[in-house]
Amino acid sequence: MITSLDGRLHPERWSDPQxxxxxxxxxxxxxxxAGRLQAEGWIVGRRTMAEFVDGETVPERLDAPQARPHHLGERSDRHLCVVIDPAGRLRFDADHIEGDHVVVILSERVTDAALERLRAAGVSYCFAGPDGDRLGPALEMLGEAFGVTHLLLEGGGVTNGAFLAAGLIDAFSTLICPALDGLAGEPAIVEHAGSAGSRPAAGQHLYLRACQTLEGGVIWLRHDVERDASPS
Structure with missing residues (x-):
């Protein structure tokens, strides 16, 4: 992720450095x-991916979740572009974004019509439970089906927060720019809409692995995440 000094998400709002x-x-x-991290693909949420596609459909959903098989398109040797879109709202006219093969993570309430649109575009998809929030099993499926072990999580903040709360982030690579946003309520790079008193980062500890000053005063921090052992 790239952020202002005050942790905000959208560069178009930030002050310009000197x-x-x-x-x-x-x-x-x-x-x-990002290229230096040598990942096999990237993951974003629906709102972030909306910038790359032509539009969205009005979401429809089944009254009850329905288990259906995952669908694997033709990846070839391309990297993966994974998008979290539980309702299947995004419209794809091809099986790739910037040359990377698209995989959509859906809820089991998505309609058959939405699945047909994805198959027609050559897009792969898999399911993450009744509401599309069981991210761990979906990632396991991606690893098994495509043989990937290293993906970059690139926002937005709510998507990052969901992965954090699920204990699915192994490391942070953060570019801190010499810039400020300053307005209260603007999105941060990690956001989780938990209940009052919830602690989505509890039991997860950051260990600084590298710190580098880049051109223009940007600081590149890399942290490993270590989690407390789960109770048996």
């Missing part, structure tokens, strides 16, 4: 550092 434009810094560093 003698530099923030959009130029983001363009210079984000993809370059």
């Amino acid at each position: 003698d530099e434009r923030i959009d130029a810094l983001v363009e210079t560093h984000y993809e370059a550092t």
Whole structure:
């Protein structure tokens, strides 16, 4: 993820650093550092993916969840582009985004019509339980079906928060820009809408593995996540 000093998510809101434009810094560093992590694909939420597709459908859902088989399109040797879209709202006209094969993680309440649209586009899909929030089994399916072990989680903040609460983040790679947003209530890079008193990060500890200063005053931090042992 890339963030302002105050942890905010959207670079178009940030102040420009001295003698530099923030959009130029983001363009210079984000993809370059992501490439150095040597992942086999990336994961985003529906709202983030909406920027890459032509549109969305009005979501329909089954009254009761219905178990159906996963569908694997033709990946070839491409990286994966994984999107969390429980209702199957996004419309794809091809099986790839920027050359990476699309895999959609759905709820079991998605309609057959939505599945047919995905198959027609050549998109792969799998299910994450009745409401599309059982992310662990969905990731296990991706690993088994496509042989991947290393994916980059790239937002938005709510998607990152869901993965954090599920204990599914193994490491953080964070670019901190010399910029500020400053407005209360703007999205942060990790957000989880839990109940009052909930602690989605409880039992998860960050260990600094690397810290590097990049051009333009951007700080690149890499942390490993270690979790407390689960009770037997």
